[in-house]
Amino acid sequence: MSFTSRPSSAPPAAAGAPPVTVAAPLARDVIDWSVYTGQFAAVDFVEIKARVSGYLTEIHFTDGQMVTKGDLLFVIDPRPYENAVAAARAKLDQTQGTREFTKRQLSRAGDLHRKDFVAESTLDQRTEESRGAGANVEAARAALRDAELNLQFTRITAPVSGRISARQVSIGNLVSGGPNIPSPTLLTTIVSQDPIYFTFDMPEADYLAQSGRARAGQAGAQALLGNTAVIRLMNETGWPHEGRLDFVDNQIDRNTGTIRARVVLANPDRSLTSGAFGKVRLAASGSYQALMVPDTAIVTDQSRKLLMTVKDGAVIPKPVKLGPLQDGLRVVQDGLAADDQVVINGLMRARPGAKVTPQPGTIKTESGQ
Numbered sequence: 521m522s523f524t525s526r527p528s529s530a531p532p533a534a535a536g537a538p539p540v541t542v543a544a545p546l547a548r549d550v551i552d553w554s555v556y557t558g559q560f561a562a563v564d565f566v567e568i569k570a571r572v573s574g575y576l577t578e579i580h581f582t583d584g585q586m587v588t589k590g591d592l593l594f595v596i597d598p599r600p601y602e603n604a605v606a607a608a609r610a611k612l613d614q615t616q617g618t619r620e621f622t623k624r625q626l627s628r629a630g631d632l633h634r635k636d637f638v639a640e641s642t643l644d645q646r647t648e649e650s651r652g653a654g655a656n657v658e659a660a661r662a663a664l665r666d667a668e669l670n671l672q673f674t675r676i677t678a679p680v681s682g683r684i685s686a687r688q689v690s691i692g693n694l695v696s697g698g699p700n701i702p703s704p705t706l707l708t709t710i711v712s713q714d715p716i717y718f719t720f721d722m723p724e725a726d727y728l729a730q731s732g733r734a735r736a737g738q739a740g741a742q743a744l745l746g747n748t749a750v751i752r753l754m755n756e757t758g759w760p761h762e763g764r765l766d767f768v769d770n771q772i773d774r775n776t777g778t779i780r781a782r783v784v785l786a787n788p789d790r791s792l793t794s795g796a797f798g799k800v801r802l803a804a805s806g807s808y809q810a811l812m813v814p815d816t817a818i819v820t821d822q823s824r825k826l827l828m829t830v831k832d833g834a835v836i837p838k839p840v841k842l843g844p845l846q847d848g849l850r851v852v853q854d855g856l857a858a859d860d861q862v863v864i865n866g867l868m869r870a871r872p873g874a875k876v877t878p879q880p881g882t883i884k885t886e887s888g889q
Contacts, residue, residue, distance in 0.1 A: 540866035541881040545811035552805035558720025562711035562794040569704040570697030571673040583686040594676040601671040608664040615660040619653035626650040682712040714787040721778035812849035828863040848886030
């Protein structure tokens with residue numbers, strides 16, 4: 521916001537009238553915005569825990585480094601599980617041999633039964649033995665798959681890409697894991713970096729207003745999901761980060777009267793960190809033309825807001841209804857005309873009804889427009 525003055529070409533006021541700088545309000549197309557405080561959160565957060573028990577023998581990362589999905593992170597001593605795989609494979613071979621033997625026995629019994637050399641009960645017995653041998657093979661095959669899976673679990677890889685935390689266990693420690701372990705050993709955590717979420721709580725009134733505008737098809741209104749949102753960190757100016765609203769919760773919190781919403785945005789340079797706080801801005805109206813004045817030109821009279829204007833060399837106060845601050849200037853929603861001459865400098869000398877010497881000036885936004 522800035523203003524300048526230049527020599528007045530207006531007729532001089534009464535002798536001794538103090539000079540003030542006046543300017544017509546700035547007319548601009550604006551959009552009303554709603555600003556909310558929220559927090560960044562990782563799209564993926566994974567706790568890396570042991571899935572089998574054993575001694576930790578290898579660590580393949582540096583604390584805090586970026587890892588890619590599939591990277592090897594830890595190795596648990598695989599030798600006991602290699603032995604288990606060998607034993608399960610031998611058991612499978614044994615049961616397969618038994619199944620082949622029972623098949624041959626069943627075939628012989630069938631031939632002899634057709635010649636009435638074997639009783640019906642013997643044939644039934646050979647049939648059940650063959651069926652049982654087949655079931656034993658399937659059980660042995662499942663046991664082998666389980667042993668091979670446990671062997672794979674001794675090599676722990678990154679399930680997602682992201683930044684890894686510090687290791688929680690050192691090499692040589694015994695870690696616990698498996699289906700019968702209620703609390704497997706936590707080894708580390710990984711959080712994804714790009715993209716990233718920004719979650720915030722929207723008041724019920726704002727949510728209903730946004731939804732109502734979308735249903736009514738108001739100019740510039742959209743359904744909430746897919747709306748563009750701009751974000752900044754607490755130490756930033758302007759709105760350098762842009763994302764889109766991709767989630768609105770399915771109910772309003774009855775305790776707080778707010779509804780949870782979420783923005784997803786790209787984070788290629790990883791400047792946004794999960795857990796950091798920031799602010800998000802959403803459009804609360806369509807584009808409309810408004811009159812704007814500097815905040816320093818506004819006078820407070822008890823509960824009213826006034827602007828001092830000059831007409832025929834006399835100060836005339838005007839009660840106004842104010843809107844949001846945009847680009848360094850305050851939107852005036854009601855009470856001001858486009859051709860009013862607003863006092864923008866010298867307010868201490870502008871008393872209601874007093875004579876002043878107006879000097880023309882200009883009102884500019886922070887961007888100089």
